[in-house]
Amino acid sequence: MALAMAFQRHGLALHRLLWSLALLALTPATADEFQGLARQLLVHREEPKFQNKNGPCSTMVDAGGSISVMDLKEIVGSRLGFTVASFTFDGEEVLSLADLQSGSLISALEAVQGADLHEDKPISSEDGQRDEVLSESAVACSEQLPQAEQPWVSTDTVLLSLFVVLV
Known part of the structure; x- marks a missing residue:
């Protein structure tokens, strides 16, 4: 009897949970809300490499709606092991992450020491x-x-060398 009552209570709780999830699934979400929750940016480190030359060159960052460019610099810098100076997307410097779509590939440029x-x-x-x-x-x-040890050779020396080789 106690087992039947426990099943009935848990069954009712499970039933309520399923209905709540169904209603939540039917609630329309705007594109901005969805993008802010599940946006992932792909970051690739560009040449030249000064710090951590043999370290990783790319990472993926979960960039929710509240992340800033400065936050992204810190995250990428700690993961890839170098100080990030700036990010570029399609050849232009990234000043705000708001316009980047999920899956965007951005380039990280290293700060030159x-x-x-x-x-x-x-x-x-x-x-x-x-x-x-x-x-x-x-x-x-x-x-x-x-002057005697400088690596370049005069044109007279080159012409003389060519003449000797040809003769």
Whole structure:
């Protein structure tokens, strides 16, 4: 008898639960509500890699309606092991996550530590006829080598070498 009463009480509770779920399923939800609840963003790390070079290069983030770009930077940075400078989507910088759909693939760009060492600047050649872009490290390297040890060869030496080979 006690078993029958327990089954009846639990059966009634189960019945109420099923009806509640059925009513909830029939309640229309707007696209904004659905997107805010179950939006997943795919994030891929772009080159160049300065920190954690051999670490993971992509992750998936559950981005609900309340997540900001700064929050996403922290999440992605901790998962992939580098400091995120910015995100891009279709070549444009992501300033807000509100317009991104679930399943969007965004690129994470790394914050460059010591950016002044990696910047390129234009310098002119000795004859002033053309400009080249060389990194500061290449310029510093060429300034440190004595003239006799510099790696380039004059055109006279090349022509003489070709003449000897052809003869």
